[in-house]
Amino acid sequence: MVMGLRRPSASRGAPLPGADPSETAAGEARIGTLQLALSLLVLTAGVVLLDAFTGDGLPLIPLMIVLPALASVFCTVRQTTGVAVWVTLVVVGSQLASTGAFWDVFLLLGFTALACGLGVAACAARIRHATEVARLRSAAVALQRQILRPLPVLTRQVSAYGLYEPIEEDRFVGGDIYEVVQSPHGTRVIIGDVQGKGLPAIGVGFAALGAFREAAVRETDLTAVAGAVEDAVVRHNAFSAETGEADRFVTALLLGFDDGDRVRCVNCGHLPPLLLHDGTASTVTLHRTSVPLGMADLSDEPRTAEWLGLPPGGALMVYTDGVTEARDAAGAFYPLDERLQEWAADEPGEVLRALQADLQQFSGGVRRDDIAVLVLSRPAPARGSITGSTLK
Known part of the structure; x- marks a missing residue:
């Protein structure tokens, strides 16, 4: 969600130039x-x-x-x-x-x-x-605005629309993180969920985002980007341990978009994405899932990447467990796959607005966790471009 300040008018009673609104x-x-x-x-x-x-x-x-x-x-x-x-x-x-x-x-x-x-x-x-x-x-x-950039974000390979709602209403940033970076190797995307809540979780998220922004441009391979973020989380945990704070991990999904019809994916213990295509929503099966960021020492298997299909006109929805673990008054979990079928044919912005309203109604306005959702699609062709024909 994008939030901003209006530019003050020059009318009587308006703030003076340079005044803090x-x-x-x-x-x-x-x-x-x-x-x-x-x-x-x-x-x-x-x-x-x-x-x-x-x-x-x-x-x-x-x-x-x-x-x-x-x-x-x-x-x-x-x-x-x-x-x-x-x-x-x-x-x-x-x-x-x-x-x-x-x-x-x-x-x-x-x-x-x-x-x-x-x-x-x-x-x-x-x-x-x-x-x-x-x-x-x-x-x-x-x-906090330097931690998470406003949405939507448009790059050469991706149009990223999103929904972000921290559990603490007096903050603009919570324990969920996301970022979209245009790099020489295509567009790199991360969405993650830091263990825990509050300022310590925000600190870990900031460390992970900073490392991702640098590695996304520097590293040619997406697994190396995940490794750089892993190192940043481990270093932050080591620093936090000196002040008596507990170690934290980050479940994350890293995606790499190029100009082709497939998407590179590294899953670090995160929820699988959903594919919105032809008016339906389906869960994308991930075959290679590794441990969350910050826990690589607990596994002998290296992080690996796999390819996901993204057909023309399709979109990938990635999200955190604040969506699927939302509950109604009876304690039932939010049926995301079922509800998405009603809006899968809509534009990304409409899907997110419908999802936000439905979550609010389903949970009765009671949030138990941060919520982050990204809908990632190929950008529409520029106006005036011609495909499959030649002007004469």
């Missing part, structure tokens, strides 16, 4: 100034009428001192200051005609000024804290 949003009001003014006038009129009706036995106007405190939660500092000034004027005006004792009036006015000042100070503190949080979040988002 997150910081600007943190200081914005949740209620318009005109709406606030009208609400304040109506509320004041109501309180004054009730105060006149109840008489001196139950004065209500002094209760308006709570308004600046309420405004500090929803308004800007300027709006809260305006509310404080208005309340002060109303209370002072009501007490000028009062026949009460001097010290009672003096204490009420002093308490009103104190309450209004505290309301403005609380508003300023809230906005300052929100701005700091927004700045930190903006920096975190910018860093």
Whole structure:
């Protein structure tokens, strides 16, 4: 899923050039100034009428001192200051005609000024804290965006559309990883699932992605790319062990696309892809599956690659177990193969939108794991290209 920020307009009230949009949003009001003014006038009129009706036995106007405190939660500092000034004027005006004792009036006015000042100070503190949080979040988002590139990704050999949903909604990156790299040897693709969740899993994923991006361009053989990612995961585990963290592995599927009708595949303990072709979806049988990345020392067999067929007009769907292990209220797993038959003839974007909506409905909005899905197809011929004929 692609997410971005709008370019601010040059209209009045727009952020200044170079301003952080997150910081600007943190200081914005949740209620318009005109709406606030009208609400304040109506509320004041109501309180004054009730105060006149109840008489001196139950004065209500002094209760308006709570308004600046309420405004500090929803308004800007300027709006809260305006509310404080208005309340002060109303209370002072009501007490000028009062026949009460001097010290009672003096204490009420002093308490009103104190309450209004505290309301403005609380508003300023809230906005300052929100701005700091927004700045930190903006920096975190910018860093996480360097880990996973936005989708779709188009190369000379592949059109890659995708769906990505981390289990933690306040993050843009989870334990699932993907990457599409154009290299001198064709397009290389990886999709993987890091063991575990949270920041440690993100660290392992970042190490694997960095190694893949370099090796995908450098190595001529796809198994050598897998070996480079394996080494990166092992090195990261060794570094993490020094801080007391447990070793982690990565199940991954590496694909290599050239200009032919077949796809090179190295499976490192990952789920097999699905072939979408002629309106049907079928599981691609993989005959050579090795251990996950980071666990090569546990196996004596080297990683090997195999060829997969990709007929014209077909697409490969690769995904993580967050899709197949999604559950409904009764605990049943999501029937991906069965549901895909309904959308297999659609365009990749439509397939992903239907899958996302269906997963949401099936699980009742409860996610138990990160979700990553890529639909990989050959790019459409460029407009104006001619196949099988010659212009005369």
